[in-house]
Amino acid sequence: MIEHIFIYQPIFCLKSRQITAYECLARALGDSGHCYSGGMLIEAAIATDLSQEFDELARTTCIESIAEFKSDRQFFVNLLPNAIIHNPDSIEQNLQQILDLGLRPEQIVFELTEVEVLAQSEKLPQLIERMRAWGFGIAVDDLCGCVCVDHYAMELKPDIVKLDRRLIHGCSQFTLKQTLIKSLLESAHSEGILVLAEGLETLQDIQFCQELGVDFDQGFG
Numbered sequence: 001m002i003e004h005i006f007i008y009q010p011i012f013c014l015k016s017r018q019i020t021a022y023e024c025l026a027r028a029l030g031d032s033g034h035c036y037s038g039g040m041l042i043e044a045a046i047a048t049d050l051s052q053e054f055d056e057l058a059r060t061t062c063i064e065s066i067a068e069f070k071s072d073r074q075f076f077v078n079l080l081p082n083a084i085i086h087n088p089d090s091i092e093q094n095l096q097q098i099l100d101l102g103l104r105p106e107q108i109v110f111e112l113t114e115v116e117v118l119a120q121s122e123k124l125p126q127l128i129e130r131m132r133a134w135g136f137g138i139a140v141d142d143l144c145g146c147v148c149v150d151h152y153a154m155e156l157k158p159d160i161v162k163l164d165r166r167l168i169h170g171c172s173q174f175t176l177k178q179t180l181i182k183s184l185l186e187s188a189h190s191e192g193i194l195v196l197a198e199g200l201e202t203l204q205d206i207q208f209c210q211e212l213g214v215d216f217d218q219g220f221g
Helices: 038-047 051-067 081-086 089-100 123-134 175-190 203-212
Strands: 002-013 019-030 074-079 108-112 137-143 160-163 194-198 216-218
Touching: 002 051, 019 038, 019 051, 019 216, 038 051, 051 074, 051 081, 051 089, 074 081, 074 137, 081 089, 081 123, 089 123, 123 137, 160 175, 175 194, 175 203
Parallel strands: 019 074, 074 108, 108 137, 137 160, 160 194, 194 216
Antiparallel strands: 002 019, 002 216
């Protein structure tokens, strides 16, 4: 038996150093007290061919949890692209749920997370545009990690791209990382896309990203 829970990691504006949003992270507690990470849960769902069901349940439960905060903040909610490709109606159901709970669609940023091979479909760009029309924000997770720069996600022109922690960690020390981050930042800003650095944990890395003009950060720093 496991109990699903959510934790909320703050997202900061690097310029003001103020909290601007939270990411809703799925966790589970086993009956022995062991905590299972979101990655472990998704891996288990994929292994049992239940990734769509897991994603829809996680989204619905997460939105219910967010409503209990009675907050005007934005919340980032993870989304598996394949799940909405296979069941487009699930997003409209989330929209109705959000309205019924007294939330606003503008408070939700759906974060596209690719942990399985993306199904070949022309539906995704259309679904993303429909979500935008409803007021949802769109972010792409793990850029330069699980998601390549020239990946399909960049064609969707998200509102925010999240640079993977493997690129960000130690960026104040490694010149190649600095060159890559500068290039990605300039390219994103030229298209009106905001950039979030994941995994900022040292003052030196924070200062480097801040001076460079990265918009947001997320991590234990």
